[in-house]
Amino acid sequence: MATSFFIFSLFFCAFFLSSNSAFDPCASQSDGSDLSVIPIYSKCSPFNPPKADSIVNTVINMASKDPQRLKYLSSLAAQKTTSAPIASGQQILHIGNYVVRTKVGTPGQLLFMVLDTSNDAAWAPCSGCTGCSSTTFSPNSSTTFSPLECSVAQCAQVRGLSCPDTGASPCLFNQSYGGDSSFSATLAHDSLRLATDVIPNFAFGCINSVSGGSVPPQGLLGLGRGPMSLLSQSGSLYSGVFSYCLPSFKSYYFSGSLKLGPSGQPKNIRTTPLLRNPHRPSLYYVNLTGVSVGRVLVPIAPEHLAFDPKTGAGTVIDSGTVISRFVEPVYAAIRDEFRKQVKGPFSTLGAFDTCFEATNEDVAPAITLHLTGLDLKLPLENSLIHSSAGTVACLAMAAAPANVNSVLNVIANLQQQNLRILFDVANSRLGIARELCN
Numbered sequence: 001m002a003t004s005f006f007i008f009s010l011f012f013c014a015f016f017l018s019s020n021s022a023f024d025p026c027a028s029q030s031d032g033s034d035l036s037v038i039p040i041y042s043k044c045s046p047f048n049p050p051k052a053d054s055i056v057n058t059v060i061n062m063a064s065k066d067p068q069r070l071k072y073l074s075s076l077a078a079q080k081t082t083s084a085p086i087a088s089g090q091q092i093l094h095i096g097n098y099v100v101r102t103k104v105g106t107p108g109q110l111l112f113m114v115l116d117t118s119n120d121a122a123w124a125p126c127s128g129c130t131g132c133s134s135t136t137f138s139p140n141s142s143t144t145f146s147p148l149e150c151s152v153a154q155c156a157q158v159r160g161l162s163c164p165d166t167g168a169s170p171c172l173f174n175q176s177y178g179g180d181s182s183f184s185a186t187l188a189h190d191s192l193r194l195a196t197d198v199i200p201n202f203a204f205g206c207i208n209s210v211s212g213g214s215v216p217p218q219g220l221l222g223l224g225r226g227p228m229s230l231l232s233q234s235g236s237l238y239s240g241v242f243s244y245c246l247p248s249f250k251s252y253y254f255s256g257s258l259k260l261g262p263s264g265q266p267k268n269i270r271t272t273p274l275l276r277n278p279h280r281p282s283l284y285y286v287n288l289t290g291v292s293v294g295r296v297l298v299p300i301a302p303e304h305l306a307f308d309p310k311t312g313a314g315t316v317i318d319s320g321t322v323i324s325r326f327v328e329p330v331y332a333a334i335r336d337e338f339r340k341q342v343k344g345p346f347s348t349l350g351a352f353d354t355c356f357e358a359t360n361e362d363v364a365p366a367i368t369l370h371l372t373g374l375d376l377k378l379p380l381e382n383s384l385i386h387s388s389a390g391t392v393a394c395l396a397m398a399a400a401p402a403n404v405n406s407v408l409n410v411i412a413n414l415q416q417q418n419l420r421i422l423f424d425v426a427n428s429r430l431g432i433a434r435e436l437c438n
Contacts (some may be wrong), residue, residue, distance in 0.1 A: 059322060059350075059385055059396070059414065062370075067413055097320050098246055098413070100221060102259055103193035105142030111135070114216035115244070115258065117319040117423070120226035120282045121175075122192070123185055123205035124219035131210035133217035136194075139188070139206060148173075148187045148208070154203045155187055157227045173205065177220075181212025194260065199234055224282025225425050234260075240426035241265065245437035246319070246417045248381070255274060256437045269422055269431035272371040276428070277309045284423065286430055288315035288409060291330070291421040293337040294365030304330050305409065313407035317421070317430065321352065321412035324397045330409060331399035334367070338395055341365045349387075352394035358386060361393050369411065376432055382415050 021367050099112040104124055111124055125132035126139055139145040148155060148171045155171035163173045173186035185205030190201035201394035207219075222229045223242065231240050238261040247256040259265060275285035288305050291298045304327055307314035326334065339346060342364055347355045367383045369376040385396040396414055400406040422431035 013095045025262040028228075052102050086381065097216065098244075098256065099216075100194075104137050104219075105139075105190050106144040107142075108191070108193045109137055109141065111137060111218045113219040113221040115223060115319055117223045118283055118316070119220060120224040120229040120232075121205055122202070122219065122221050122228075122230065123183070123207050125210070125217070126186075126206040126208065129207050129209060132207060135218050137206070137219070139190075142190055144189075144200070146189045148203065150187060152187075154228065158187060158205070175205075178212070179212040181210070183210045183215050184208050191353070196211030197237065197260075197359065199230075199237070202233055203218045203228060222282070223423075224402060225284070226282040229282065230424055237241050237261065241422070241424050243420055243422040243431070244319070245420045245435050246413055247437050248417050249414075265422055266420055266433050269420070269433045270374045271422070271424070271429040271431040272374040274423075274425070274428045274430050275307050275314065277312065277314075279309060280312065284318075284430065285314050285316050286411075288369060288411075289372060290370040291334055292368040292370065293334060294341055296337055296341075296365075298333045298337050300330055300333050301399065308407075311407050315409040315411065317411045317416070319413055319416075321410045322414055324410060324412045324415045325400045325406075327407065328399045328402075328407065329416075331397065338365065338367075347392075349392070349394055351398045352385070353395065353398070355392050355394040358391050358393045364393070367397075374432060378415060379418065379434075382417060385414075 060177070076084050086315045097116065100115050102113050103109060104111055113122070113124070125136045127136045129136055141149075150171050152171065155161065155163065157173075158173045158360045160174040160176075162174060163169055172184065173187065174182060174184045176182045183205075185207045187203060188206045189201045189203055192199045192204070197270050204219075207215075223231065225231060225240075231238060231242070241262045242258065242260045243265055244258045245256050272286050275287060277283055277285055285307055287307060290300060291303070305315065325331070339354060342356055342360055344356055344360075346353075349355045360382065361380075364380070364384060366380070366422050367378045369378070383396055400408070418434070418436055420431075420433045420435040420437075422429075422433075424431065
């Protein structure tokens with residue numbers, strides 16, 4: 001039976017913690033039925049979180065990597081190729097990713113791996129890796145580790161393959177990540193543990209070297225729908241179904257959740273069809289038909305939203321981009337209507353070009369994304385971001401960068417926060433429901 005993983009939000013006041021020093025909320029990462037996802041800025045972060053900063057500066061810093069992410073997603077779209085707790089992976093990764101608690105090998109070695117819906121293959125930094133973080137996976141310490149050769153079928157399924165035409169040789173591959181980084185790895189088998197589930201002979205890349213700063217320091221767990229993804233390798237265990245609820249970047253302790261398998265998923269949830277790009281089957285395309293600002297349906301030419309597998313155009317939902325990005329004509333139409341209703345004056349702040357005095361927030365219109373069969377009305381906290389003093393609010397969206405030849409519209413993780421996003425690959429549908437996961 002498919003197992004669901006979930007983690008309940010933990011809320012502790014300062015007085016309670018100070019008067020109960022023996023109780024450690026960060027020690028609640030049990031090996032029971034949940035798989036932890038932790039915000040990078042939380043007290044429980046394994047990545048030495050920095051001193052507290054204003055949330056707007058934090059998001060601006062994270063969103064500065066979005067142009068590289070857009071470039072990366074665009075290259076994926078055009079390229080031919082064959083309840084876990086969730087945490088924000090913001091600061092250490094320099095991109096607004098979320099991390100899940102996993103164990104690799106026998107006995108299991110703890111790794112906080114990035115959850116990435118736009119990737120298939122999993123990878124982890126291995127001991128001896130050049131350019132990797134101090135936390136690595138040790139193959140020599142695992143009794144179930146086995147490197148794979150070029151002759152195995154799975155070797156042909158990884159991108160960036162580097163194998164000789166003849167003779168026995170390890171399955172080596174090279175990949176880019178995030179638009180400004182790359183790594184080399186050896187394909188291998190080992191056990192992957194997600195809470196109480198153990199997936200034997202799980203194929204992943206054992207990273208040998210890294211260049212650039214965007215490669216996740218403790219590895220990546222691909223939740224795409226290609227042949228090397230977790231869904232494909234787990235077979236009938238999860239029945240091609242998972243969902244997540246991403247916590248806000250402001251969440252403090254364990255909060256978000258990843259549920260794997262159909263059990264425990266919302267029964268009444270609005271859905272929209274998932275579209276498939278045969279040139280890049282791992283990306284989760286949806287049919288965005290329009291955008292409303294308040295009660296006004298923004299005038300957008302259909303060709304700027306249309307799904308086109310040949311060019312990779314259309315709209316994807318992605319866990320690794322920070323703020324939603326739209327091709328310039330689409331974003332300009334949304335922004336102009338928003339400004340018209342709020343009335344300004346407006347200023348810029350980092351990636352945000354529509355900032356205004358927070359006193360005008362009571363007239364700020366809601367943004368609604370119209371998908372086939374589903375209208376997603378964004379909560380105010382998903383469409384606006386505030387300065388640390390609370391005196392300025394900004395529309396938390398942007399145009400695709402001018403230097404990125406992107407034809408993609410991307411629904412990003414800030415717009416997905418505190419929503420249950422259900423990926424039902426078996427039935428080609430995506431569901432969305434309100435859920436507080438902070």
